Amino acid sequence: MRMREKIILRVVSKAFIPFIFLFALYIQFHGDFGPGGGFQAGVVFAAGIILYGVIFGLDTMRLAVPERLMEYGIVLGLILYGGVGIVSLISGANFLDYDVLNAHDPTHGQHLGILLVELGVGITVTCAMTTIFYALAGRGEK
Amino acid sequence: MPLPIEIVLFIFLLTTAVVIARLEDLFAAAMLTGIFSLLSAGLFTIMDAVDVAFTEAAVGAGVATVFILCTLSLTAKREYQQPTRILPFIVVGITGAALIYGTLDMPAYGDPDAVPHGHLSAKFIEIEEKAFLSQDKHAAEPAQHGSGEKAVGLPNIVTSILASYRGYDTFGETAVIFTATIGVMLLLRTRRREKKVSPPNRDQMETTS
Numbered sequence: 198m199r200m201r202e203k204i205i206l207r208v209v210s211k212a213f214i215p216f217i218f219l220f221a222l223y224i225q226f227h228g229d230f231g232p233g234g235g236f237q238a239g240v241v242f243a244a245g246i247i248l249y250g251v252i253f254g255l256d257t258m259r260l261a262v263p264e265r266l267m268e269y270g271i272v273l274g275l276i277l278y279g280g281v282g283i284v285s286l287i288s289g290a291n292f293l294d295y296d297v298l299n300a301h302d303p304t305h306g307q308h309l310g311i312l313l314v315e316l317g318v319g320i321t322v323t324c325a326m327t328t329i330f331y332a333l334a335g336r337g338e339k
Numbered sequence: 340m341p342l343p344i345e346i347v348l349f350i351f352l353l354t355t356a357v358v359i360a361r362l363e364d365l366f367a368a369a370m371l372t373g374i375f376s377l378l379s380a381g382l383f384t385i386m387d388a389v390d391v392a393f394t395e396a397a398v399g400a401g402v403a404t405v406f407i408l409c410t411l412s413l414t415a416k417r418e419y420q421q422p423t424r425i426l427p428f429i430v431v432g433i434t435g436a437a438l439i440y441g442t443l444d445m446p447a448y449g450d451p452d453a454v455p456h457g458h459l460s461a462k463f464i465e466i467e468e469k470a471f472l473s474q475d476k477h478a479a480e481p482a483q484h485g486s487g488e489k490a491v492g493l494p495n496i497v498t499s500i501l502a503s504y505r506g507y508d509t510f511g512e513t514a515v516i517f518t519a520t521i522g523v524m525l526l527l528r529t530r531r532r533e534k535k536v537s538p539p540n541r542d543q544m545e546t547t548s
Contacts, residue, residue, distance in 0.1 A: 224393065229493045232389035234501060236512075240397035247405055268524075275517050278510055293506035296489065304470075304492040311493065311502040318513050325520040326402055332527040333409040 203252075210252045217245035225319050229308065235315035239322025246323070247330050255334055264331050267324040274321030281313045345385055352378045363418045365411055373404035386448075390497060463500055466490045 225238035250258035281293065288297040295310025296303035341349075355375045362368045376399025383392035446453035470490030491499035501509055 228498050230495055233393060234498055237390055237393040240394055240402060244397045244401040247402055251405060271517055271520055275513055278513055295503060307491045307503055311498060314502050321513050321516055325516050328520055329523050332524055333406055336527060336529055337409060337412045
């Protein structure tokens with residue numbers, strides 16, 4: 198990657214990447230109230246990470262976002278989603294029925310359940326996209 | 340009656356599609372697919388499908404374009420030249436005509452009487468709306484209704500349907516993404532190099548920091 202000389206690209210993307218991440222987190226956690234949700238947040242977050250990788254090179258990217266961590270993340274997100282289902286199952290309700298997650302108010306239970314489930318989707322999508330990028334770009338390294 | 344901006348976007352979309360099909364320079368075609376996705380995202384925004392627009396802009400215009408460019412760097416930059424054949428063109432033309440003929444039976448855009456709107460969506464909207472309105476009046480009242488239907492009670496009904504009413508489906512979708520990524524890793528990833536991460540490009544680090 199002959200990106201070292203592209204000073205404008207480097208400076209501009211460096212300024213933008215934090216805001217991309219911030220926007221992704223907003224989409225993730227504001228999904229209950231506005232448009233967005235786990236999948237959208239995941240792809241926006243991944244787009245930020247991949248932009249970083251494209252501009253600063255794969256080796257720098259590996260330091261910031263370890264490949265192994267991303268691979269664990271794909272599984273972690275799915276387990277988080279399924280785990281919420283198992284918890285509601287143990288609490289005596291149907292699989293993925295969030296009403297029982299809060300003992301007092303089913304609506305709060307729904308909020309909590311949806312928040313966790315969307316977080317699981319977000320983690321899986323981010324890590325999946327990044328891993329695919331590593332797989333593709335890693336082949337071109339040698 | 341379509342808005343002027345819709346007509347403009349559709350014309351751009353069509354032009355981009357034709358140019359992508361005719362280009363031989365694959366690098367330019369890859370960049371144009373990004374523009375195509377961006378135009379689609381604009382159209383989705385006009386159609387009030389902001390969720391879809393987010394996804395299209397981030398995946399189609401961003402991530403997928405990078406993936407295509409990565410693939411190009413591994414394969415060839417230019418399309419393999421083939422003599423023009425007439426038969427594939429006819430087959431594609433007939434298929435396209437059949438698809439357009441199929442759309443004639445579809446309900447008009449935004450038609451409230453369209454079949455998908457009359458069945459479950461109406462029910463979901465009714466339940467959620469009641470819960471939301473009752474929340475304003477008596478906050479203490481649980482989101483329970485005469486029909487015995489339970490409401491999720493989020494302001495964003497799309498999220499309610501996606502994550503709660505259709506929680507199983509979304510779980511399945513997440514599992515699909517998981518499985519697809521495992522497939523890509525098995526197919527594409529080179530064997531993990533066991534060398535300890537060599538001090539990665541000292542000079543690059545310095546310019547970065």
